[in-house]
Amino acid sequence: MNPPVIDNLLVVGVGLIGGSLALALKRDGAVGCVTGFGRRRETLEQARALGVIDRIADDPVAAVAAADMVFLGVPVGAMKSVLQIIAPGIGPGTVVTDGGSTKCGPIAAAREVLGEKFPRFVPGHPIAGSERSGVAAARADLFDDHRVLLTPDPDCDADAIDRVATIWARCGARTDRLDAEAHDRVLGLTSHLPHVLAFTLVDFIARGKDAAQCFELAAGGFFDFTRIAGSDPVMWRDVASDNARNLGDALAEYIDVLQSMKTLIDQGRADDIEQVFANARRARGLLVDHRRGQTS
Numbered sequence: 175m176n177p178p179v180i181d182n183l184l185v186v187g188v189g190l191i192g193g194s195l196a197l198a199l200k201r202d203g204a205v206g207c208v209t210g211f212g213r214r215r216e217t218l219e220q221a222r223a224l225g226v227i228d229r230i231a232d233d234p235v236a237a238v239a240a241a242d243m244v245f246l247g248v249p250v251g252a253m254k255s256v257l258q259i260i261a262p263g264i265g266p267g268t269v270v271t272d273g274g275s276t277k278c279g280p281i282a283a284a285r286e287v288l289g290e291k292f293p294r295f296v297p298g299h300p301i302a303g304s305e306r307s308g309v310a311a312a313r314a315d316l317f318d319d320h321r322v323l324l325t326p327d328p329d330c331d332a333d334a335i336d337r338v339a340t341i342w343a344r345c346g347a348r349t350d351r352l353d354a355e356a357h358d359r360v361l362g363l364t365s366h367l368p369h370v371l372a373f374t375l376v377d378f379i380a381r382g383k384d385a386a387q388c389f390e391l392a393a394g395g396f397f398d399f400t401r402i403a404g405s406d407p408v409m410w411r412d413v414a415s416d417n418a419r420n421l422g423d424a425l426a427e428y429i430d431v432l433q434s435m436k437t438l439i440d441q442g443r444a445d446d447i448e449q450v451f452a453n454a455r456r457a458r459g460l461l462v463d464h465r466r467g468q469t470s
């Protein structure tokens with residue numbers, strides 16, 4: 175086993191992502207002690223009982239001062255208030271990182287709250303997860319063979335970036351660097367937009383007069399398409415609010431695409447409909463082949 179790279183990790187928000195990070199690092203012997211801090215005591219006690227954390231922090235500032243790395247695993251809407259709580263404890267050797275699904279919002283919050291300590295903040299986003307949430311869903315293998323996107327500002331300390339890349343490598347993940355604006359634009363299309371579509375489709379059907387019969391007769395395709403509508407509404411509310419500009423642009427373009435498809439359907443243009451479906455199937459097939467090639 176490789177030697178530990180962190181003596182004291184503080185996880186703020188011990189849920190699916192923060193808890194999985196702690197478990198993955200423990201699995202690899204990469205961390206000495208994991209301390210948890212969060213909102214509800216009950217969650218932290220559950221995390222300790224599950225062996226996800228070793229200690230519960232009663233005083234967050236003291237816990238930050240004792241940590242060499244702090245991971246923020248809270249919804250993106252809570253990042254600023256959490257940074258305000260922990261900021262006084264951040265010393266010159268502390269690295270702060272996060273796992274938020276949007277990056278421009280957390281970076282702006284960190285810049286505003288941390289001031290001269292901002293270069294110690296390394297923004298990150300693990301491209302792994304699940305529709306499940308909470309510490310009971312945390313898994314040591316969640317990040318195995320997955321990517322983590324790091325979106326550091328040019329002001330960020332190179333040493334802090336290296337340390338964060340190292341901890342993700344010890345979790346079985348590979349890190350890539352991306353500009354934060356590009357991250358939010360691209361993830362807006364491939365992650366945030368699909369979540370909005372899944373949530374709104376289920377809500378639309380649930381409110382309809384045939385809801386009971388629709389759900390009774392729903393087949394595999396409906397479950398496949400709507401799996402992510404089982405995700406945490408607060409987390410996704412925050413993502414939608416934080417990435418509103420990109421999501422708004424993506425929705426506007428997609429509404430135009432749906433309007434065009436409606437026209438094809440209304441006009442009975444079967445060949446044109448088939449062409450759209452065939453193009454989508456081809457693109458998806460290439461994507462699946464590419465992914466298989468990456469993991470084999």
Ligand code: NAP
Nearest residue numbers: 187188189190191213214217248252274275303304307308
């Ligand atoms: P989660 O399982 O719901 O865990 C969130 C944790 O944050 C909980 O322990 C919660 O504490 C705590 N928390 C919530 N609000 C807080 C506040 N105001 N102050 C302090 N603690 C607070 O969520 P998650 O799925 O791990 O997501 C965590 C982050 O990772 C989010 O930023 C999300 O965007 C990002 N992310 C999620 C996924 C995914 O698939 N789920 C994937 C990649 C990135 P309580 O238990 O006390 O409520």
